Amino acid sequence: MTVESLGSGPTLSARIAADLRLRIESGEWTPGEKMPGEHDLSAFYQVSRATVRTALQDLESRGLTVTRHGLGTLVTAQGGSRQADLRRLESMTDTIARQGRLPGMVYRSIALRAATEVEISKLAVGPGAEVLATERSLTADSETVAFSYDVIPRAVFPAEFDPSEVSGSLFALLERHGVRAVVALTEIHATHGEHIGWGDRPANASYLLLDQVHSDSRGVPVALASTYFIEGRFPFGLVRHR
Amino acid sequence: MTVESLGSGPTLSARIAADLRLRIESGEWTPGEKMPGEHDLSAFYQVSRATVRTALQDLESRGLTVTRHGLGTLVTAQGGSRQADLRRLESMTDTIARQGRLPGMVYRSIALRAATEVEISKLAVGPGAEVLATERSLTADSETVAFSYDVIPRAVFPAEFDPSEVSGSLFALLERHGVRAVVALTEIHATHGEHIGWGDRPANASYLLLDQVHSDSRGVPVALASTYFIEGRFPFGLVRHR
DNA sequence: AACCTCCGGGTTGTCAGACAAGCTACTGGT
């Protein structure tokens, strides 16, 4: 196995981790089975054992494997990839696409307005600061799966910014302006009621609410997102581990 | 800083990671601030840089820090520890205690019965296998916070097992019989309705349902747990990251 | 036959030093 044949990635260990994830999900090793030792893997990928260890630590942090001193690395789960992994921060568009469904979104409103007190606090902006507030529904294969209320500080955008240019993923919008959200502090709630959402939606539905504060790598808050997922239309999964 | 003064842990890097977590949560470095470099940390703890790197990868996998090539390690969040971290698999008792509340539980029923078809499939046991099924409510400071339906294969316990000995945490019960759950494949749902739970509970409440299949390190399913958390009585948090 | 102790091979954890690759901030020029 040559390194070049692996997919792209920022670091060598990340590419190897990605390849190992694929091999696990393809069923090359069944749950409970022992993976090759670090020495064998380093020979196979022709990298140092240190690099292999970094990749294996990535797998373990995702709950796919368990590595134990003196024993080896065991595969624990291989089915978790079908569902949206709550630990991974990615755009809703990518999340839906990963499930093999066609993502889409319909903006209901896009407006610049003064920030509310809660927003001022959570976004750490000055009083009276302006924000870009959007309301949109997210669809998968043309079925509405979620309603999202998002808020971005006006200061992120240049002076000549035109709200009407907003379209598609907010992650992409942020990155077009040089801002990259890497962490999101998330609260998870359950709720229901007819006041949630708009348009065509199930009667008496339950909603899974993800209340998120997105920040860049320096800890500066760059966006608030409150997303209501319609129960039953969007599988949320997670691999928990010790 | 001497290694001996750090808390206990299976490995050196785990002890250092735990210490760094404490230092982050204590506010020694504010979000956005750069932590000392790996070389400085290895000198401080008097361990090799490889060990420090392992500890830092643990922090990053928890979303507490972001490490970037050529730049350093930045602290991103320090407030996430107040809430239950969904990524960490631990007993409900420990989770409640971590929030500074007094955990308790009331068993409503404990019974041995034949496994249902769904249970046979999820637990990978033979048809007609027996299971231990329990219903219980979980309390924090005497307030009911969740209802849990749990199922454990009969085969986990010895022949002379007496269901009436069941009490306290199911994790502890499993470990008393030499079984250690290390991974849980979890589905997250929102639901509501008066048919959920029993006894004193809010009218028209929403519930966050965690549907989990617990497995040991060899991938063998050892328990099913369906836990309904009463919305508003139990904060669920998560640090998502790229 | 059943049980126990010891031991050896295989595996991960840690160590040390070195070089490559990437980022930031400053310097010096235009």
Added chain:
DNA sequence: ACCAGTAGCTTGTCTGACAACCCGGAGGTT
């Protein structure tokens, strides 16, 4: 005021070695 180049710091990867640990088998005892 602006821009290119660079020095210095930081993380990523490499190499080789030894320590700590786990499992299963050999050999002995009961």
